[in-house]
Amino acid sequence: MFRSSRIVLALGLATALATSTTTAHAETVPEAVQEGQAGGGAVGALALHEGELIDLAEDWGEAEVCIQQDEDAAVEFRCYDDDVSAAAGEGVGTADLRDCLVGTLCLWENTHFTGKRVQFQRAGTYNMADYHGGFRDKISSFHNDRNAGMTLVDFRSGIIADRKIDYLGKTVVANLGSVAYPDGGSWDNKTDRVIVK
Structure with missing residues (x-):
């Protein structure tokens, strides 16, 4: 459907x-x-x-x-x-990080704001499989230049709850590999959904 x-x-x-x-x-x-x-x-x-x-x-x-x-x-x-x-x-x-317009959220496939970029300006829930030949599990850096916050979600299977991490507005993360993941490792290349508030 x-x-x-x-x-x-x-x-x-x-x-x-x-x-x-x-x-x-x-x-x-x-x-x-x-x-x-x-x-x-x-x-x-x-x-x-x-x-x-x-x-x-x-x-x-x-x-x-x-x-x-x-x-x-x-x-x-x-x-x-x-x-x-x-x-x-x-x-x-x-052409640099400042191209992430005021009031938008930019997601990059590589660390330090390089590689393919998708940029959102509206609040909503976005499944990363719908972007970049499947941007799912490919986000390595972001710049949230919105006043509102955002949530990164990693889908889990079975009885394990999805993992989520919330960020406030006006947040910049150059390397999600430096952000600890709840089950060990990092948040690099783990995002399946982004909630833009």
Whole structure:
């Protein structure tokens, strides 16, 4: 049922995009999107990258940075090839940690804010399997520049309760490998869900 609702969402999104000839960033809506061909049945979060609709759970292609858009945007995310392109496309500063905009949460696949990045600006519960070909168990650093807090969740199986760690707003962690995990080890590459408050 979840998969079919995502397909309906993808088709609805493609229909909404087809009614407009440009996106918020003056890109032409691709013909494949107009025809409702969103990657053969999308199941993850949908994004626009270089004029193509992509399913972030499947493959980011050449994209390195995906930034959540306003609630009224035609697509949930807009993706870019690198930090410099993201900075130019979103109208923000230089390509470094400061590109995590005020009021957003940025998650990186590598320590010290490197590698692929997904950026959230709205409160919500986000399953990491829906991002970055499955961003699940791949988060190594983050910058929460929101005033509100956040929670990282590691799914456990059987009778063992899920593990959670809460952070306040305005928190920066350069290496989740330095954050102790309840069962030993660290929180590096253990996050399955992020709750943005």
